[in-house]
Amino acid sequence: MARDYYDVLGVNRDADADELQRAFRMLARRHHPDISKAPDAEDRFKEINEAYQVLSDPETRRRYDRFGPDFRKIPEGYEGAARPRDGGPSREDGEWTFETGGVDIGDLFGDLFGGRAGSGRRPSWTDAAGADREAELTLTVEEAYRGGRRTISLRGPGGVRSYDVTIPAGVVDGQRIRLAGQGAAGRGQGAAGDLYLVVRIEPDPRFRLDGRDVIVDLPIAPWEGALGAEVPVDSPGGRPRVTVPPGSSSGRRLRLRGQGMPNAGGRPGDLYAVVKVMVPRDPAPRERDLFEELAKVSTFDPRRESAAWHSR
Known part of the structure; x- marks a missing residue:
């Protein structure tokens, strides 16, 4: 005899739809054949799925509550007239039996499914949807x-x-x-x-994803940050060009609308290029001379500017 579907899901008979769904999800995760190592995991998962399919449908649940595990054996047209003996389905010799106003269910099933009337043949209705x-x-x-x-x-x-x-x-x-x-x-x-x-x-050293937005680092030279420039930027779809405004320091975010991840059902994400000012690791002699000249004539104090910026 099949286990009671309410027992399978571990819920009371008055459980509402939310309770059924919570119980199903918890048990399905626990007994999924790809997760559980138990030898009966696949059978248990199918049992859980079958119980939820029956109880989550209001009409099917009503029939199950009324007729028990063999509710599928009661044709739609006869359930309204079905009169269980003793007020409910009963078991005789391992079979569930019903009376329907003088019509024998065994004979009825024989007529419907090609068996001989009175033969006592019962259809084996064990159809169930496969597990996801x-x-x-x-x-x-x-x-x-x-x-x-x-x-x-x-x-x-x-x-x-x-x-x-x-x-x-x-x-x-x-x-x-x-x-x-x-x-x-x-x-x-x-x-x-x-x-x-x-x-x-997969994680990618070039791209960081925030939903559909794509965030990339944009390396620029000191003079590009100071004077402004138009430079290419890496993106999953190619190398679009972005305008770096004059006076751009490391950390500034430049937004390219619609250049993030596509979205067939709505607005695509954006691409954010984060400025990262780079300096030569080993400057050539002429470069070193120019940097030294700049250091002598410039009044720029990055520490003072940074403190002023953070105090805003």
């Missing part, structure tokens, strides 16, 4: 930016399988890509579950 599966899909920042197609191989209960995946341009870390019908096989005539690929974007 989840795996990680690791991408570089450029791959996430461009999107495209990729073939991946995943190991599952049936061995290694290959999947063709369409990656939307501008996917972000944690986003899920759904491959319909590519999860675990259903039971009986039940539909297969879905496969969800969770995007994980």
